[in-house]
Amino acid sequence: MSKKALLEQPASLPAAEAPKNKPGLRRPRNLWYTAGPFAVFLALFVLVAVLRPAFLTGGGLAILTVQAAPILLVALGQAMVLHVGSIDLSNAAIVIFAAIILAQTLGPLGPAAPVVTIALVTLIGAANGFLVAFGQIPSFALTLGTLGILQAASLVVSNATTVYATANTQLLAPLFGTALAGLPMAFWVGVVLAASLWAMLRFTKAGEGMTAVGLNETGALFSGLQTRWLKVVAFALSGLLAGVAGILVIAQAGAASSFGLGSDLLLPGIAAAIVGGTAITGGTTNPINIVFGALTVALVPIGAAAVGVTPQAQSLVYGLVIIAAVALTMSRSRGEVVK
Amino acid sequence: MSNASLAPRTGVETPALRLANVSKSFGSTHAVKNVSLEIPRHEVVGLIGENGAGKSTLLKILTGLYQPDSGVIEAAGRPVRFRKPQDAVAAGIGVVHQEQSLLSNLSVAENIAMNALSSKDAATRGGFYRWKRLNAEAAEILARVGSTIDPRTKVGDLSFVDRQMVEIARALRVDEAVHAAPLVILDEPTSVLERNETAILEREIRSLREIGSVLFVSHRLDEVLRICDRVVVMRHGEVVADVRREEVTEDDLFRLMIGQESRARVRRAGSAAGETPAVEVRGLGHRGHFKDVSFSVSAGRSLAIVGAMGSGRESVCRALFGAEPFDSGTLEVAGRPVQGWSMRKAVRKGLAYIPSERKVEGMVGGLSAAENLTLVHPREAARGPFLRRRARVKAAEEWFERLDVRPRDPHLPLGRFSGGNQQKVVMAKWLRAEELSVIILDHPLRGLDPGASQTVNDQIRAAQEGGAAVILLPDTLEEALEMADEILVMRDGEITARFDLSVVAPTSLDLLEKMV
Amino acid sequence: QQPIDKKDIVLVASVINTTNPYMASMIEGAKALSKKLDVPLEIVDSEGSSQTEISKIQAILAQGKKVALMVNTVASSDAPPIVNAVKAAGGYVTVWWNKPDNFEPWDQGDNFVAFQKHSGVESGQCTAKALADSIGGKGNIVALAGVLDSTTSQTRVAGLKDALKAYPDVNLLDTRPANWDPQLGLKETQNLLAKYGDKIDGIWAADDGMIIGAVQAVKDAGRINDVKFASDGLYPPVIDMMKSKMGGGAIAGETFHRGFMAAAIGLYTSYLAATGEIKPSELPKEKRNSLFKLSCVTPDNLADHTKYDGDIDGWMDTLIEKGPWDTEPVPLVSGGPEKLP
């Protein structure tokens, strides 16, 4: 370990150096690295709008944000886990599990149901983190395992069928029913959460601790940080955000099933986090940029369909655009090791 | 290089390597400025300079890791360009880098032959390894440096010192690879070596002089004067002196490097033991690492633990700090026995630990210097869960001033400071604690230039005067004799002798006797 | 709502993927209808994902088009968001195969024109009967179901189990999900063959996609002459197997319904609502939650059913002439929701 970490240490830094700047602010990173995800999204959006102007006039942006909202939430959770150097493969399964639980409890519990659901899945996320941190199991393997367990749990809890939210659905209606600046509340919820996470990472001890863990866990450990609990926090946040995404699933569909809406958010979530500039190696995350990452990831299939790419070739386009978007937005520095 | 007949006829005096006006900058940093120097055949050239003077950068240029921005390099009288490490190897240049650069999951033999393996040499046939031949060759080279490591061993299973020997063996392999007289470059090879290995290395360097030449970087001026024929001094990226050994003394070299006089070394006046020890261990043991270790240190006192590699003194220190477990005995901090000891608790109790593996354990290179500074004891730069960035930067600026950290930019990621300056920041992050009770220093001066060493030593003393107990694992016995009030000698995990320096004044030899 | 002018209408057919023969047939039907009506058509490929399905449909709506949509929903829960989006965009939608049970068109207004399907229970019953008869009313069978949470699969399995009550000597050994996928059908059948060995006399599958893998596994095991198959959909490859009397008539039973018919009926229903030719709120409930006729196919009556595939255009003419609820061979037989036995 030592050798590797020793060599990778300076590598994870961006190359550009700016001269002295105002105290209290971190050195501004490469401008493109900061603005890249936004620029890529904007470019794609403009491209789609030019090729199919009706997309813009028909409220394309609102539709896009509806689709992007659950991806954004899952991506934010994933980014928190990536930030401490781990990965969470189970978070989409948590989304479905949360949605099924919420559908079943919304009637009997009413307004308490979302709270109960979120508390439950936050605990599940924390359990993931606990096993990773204290059981010292690689997160990739652990969450692959919990993915299977959660899938089974969803099937068992839902009796392998679609579960409907029977009453109190009006509680969730504003999420997609109300709009602010033309965009649905659900998306703004995601944006607010992104901003809070940004502030958390930047202005709190816990946030800085998580950054330290992601950059050099040993160093953080020797500084007396509770690195293991910080990991638990990251996974718990991933669970919590997946729970919010589960609420969106019910708000949108009023029903959930094990392989239905929300079950395939894992890969889009990871892609959105990385397109949003999150370093897969940990320690570098800008939650605000993940908003644009999620928008980009949601835009590609919609945009491809809108500009009339034949259905058979759409996944090809999706693959290429995701690669290109990451290639454009990734922060790289001279000599950095990319894995 | 391959065709010697094309070389200009410059006679026997052609230097092995000649640099003319070589420059290299990174952004606005001029790491190497207009350096011209010659390494004649059959000569050992020493290269010294402060931390960050540009030595490693120069060597990386010579070994094909960096391309110079300008200037000419001539090998055996012909201009060369090293685009990749193999080019340098092909020109007969072998190197031991400052940081170990072995592949820990490959075998010793593979590591030694790696340059050959990666350049279609006889070591492989059509991409296939010739294991027998590799192992035999490696065994032969290892024998030359007096090492008995099995070439088939995985490098990861070797001790640090053995790994250094493998590094050196690899550098020596260049004379197998080419027929030209080799140039072997050694970047601080001795800072991690034991005395007997250093002796072997010295012998090997002398025998290398017979066939080729050596460029040798070290911060140990005595060693440089003993081994080298000539010494080149760098400062701020430039060569400021190029002198023959006979012409200078250690003090001259010091002055040339730092630009000021070296301070005379004074032993600190001993301080008396206080009533309650800041830290006390009784019968501490950890199976396979150390056993029955008892000692105590009171506030304001300093304890040095000396011992050979594998004596277990590092494990004891790590156990004190909660980084490693212990399975018997008791540990008392400020008079109270501890339970469920961990690094976090240690930090809370005012213990500080400055590890020898600075870049991995001592700091988070990706965070800025200021952020590193408040990584421990963040409460003092925070309000509730929130950070006070301004307060922190102010604290950082203050400490930068106090320890003369260069550059004075607390926003720069710590990983980009030079080793010596990194060490100063690492010291500062512990020293700024409001209630520092014990400070454990594991080789705090490793790799530091003499100037930086002085600053760090001053800080240790200041902390001690401020009431902290100091536990020191020194680089040299002299360091122990100079800094400590009490010296413990450890061997094979047990304490073999104790010297209270206010009572007796042992010599290095006394200590050595108990160590082996 | 005002009727939409024909030239403003776009037909949209949303399918689960483009490579399953049933889905390919749906696309074919949508194209044929589009040509007949002379109305442009867009195909949505959901790539098996609810998320993709909804976002692509929304992308089309986003262009401000007035759609007449037929969607084969990936999962039941997709129906509400799609209906809501279409409603908001002023289009018309007919849903095929999956929707939540309590999500009825008449509660959603005119834009959700209808929900349509073939009975799953009936499908399970008729293939179960054919299979049980083909093994002489006695023996062991195994079943391959679709994706675990699919209602279509569940109703078909329920039909299978119901029909088997009449065959006390036919024993259903095991039911394994094979996710509608030929490759998984192959693997699961291999596992079942290993588990039960020569005990297996018949294999039932909820869909022909899986039976293709099952047949291959049985062929590899050298038992194609000993095992009978029954499944749903009568896909072209299965027609060939039946015609060629593979394994001495190994394919014992099938159901007949066609993707092209489903797509055309669904699209045409939406289209009629869009042009104002029908007013959904005035339709009887069975026309808004409809079960269409499903034919049981055995080797004996196969020829009656193969004729339609060759004359899709002709069938489209009949559809336009007779309307969505009254076109052979898939007339409306009753209203939903489907009742489990």
Add this chain to the structure above:
Amino acid sequence: MTDKDTGAGLLEAPAPSQPPHRTRRRFDAKNLGEVLALVGLIAVFAALNPTTFLTPENVRTILDHSSIPLIVGVGATLVILTGSIDLSVEGVMGAAGMTFVLMTANSRGSTDFGPWAIVAGIAVGVALGLMSGLIHTRLRVPSFIVTLGVWFVGLGIATVLFGDRAIPFLPDGGIKGWPSTLTFGLPNSFLLAAVFILAGIFVTRFTRLGRFAYAIGDSEEISQGNGIPVQRYKVYVFVVAGACSGAAGVLASLELGAGSATVGVGTLFVTIAAVVIGGTSLGGGKGGILRTAIGVLMLTVLNNGLILSGVSPNIQTAVSGTVLIVAVLVASWPHRSRLRIVK
């Protein structure tokens, strides 16, 4: 501070003299752990299903089912040894499989290129692997995201090749029956996989490609410094992985006897889980192909055993997941320490 005493005070005293020859550890007990786990699983299922589990028929089924993850596992292990990851497996299998089916005799009646169809299938794998490798190394995009993209690209190619026409079937007889034909009592598919595994082991022990994969996984920078053309070898590794996936796609199509864009469905997670269970570190540099082979057998035995034992399909993923977690937990428990970093 400078050392005024010369010589004597240099650092620490000589280390206690070392044992003269330390031999390298070829086999450590951990290897045995995985084998024991496999044997344990077999024993449990044999006890639960005395009449069905250890029959030749079932053993053949298990071996046949393991063949595709084994073949893919060779490439996946190499990639993971270098510290990268290849997620594109299923897409590459689809593209290669469709290419093969359409170029050999099939029911769509496209031209029959004979054995060249197999070559073409593998070539598609190689091309996609090359694409992954080049994008990863030249544009320096993390392999995770590149291969995620290439997964979709492969799937897209397969879907385009499938088009909207009838399923292309392979004719009965001919090569279709080859994978399930028995040689020496074992299915050909497994024998082919065994060849891949042996070749893989040979590559990792005796060739530059394999040894450099380990070196790169240990540290790319040090490898670079040692003159290993890191980027080039990474591309090679991805190409090999692509070829393995391509071959697996061809084999899977032969087994199915038909073209299908989703012929690789489910392979990725089985393979990666097998690599991890086998003990190859996702961080790179540690592990090996034999370990992956054991991991694949464990998972295949587990899956087959659960079906034979009649475990409800609803909870089968939970059982597999729990076994995965327990396996990794048990394997890593002895290494637990307060300083251990696990990502």
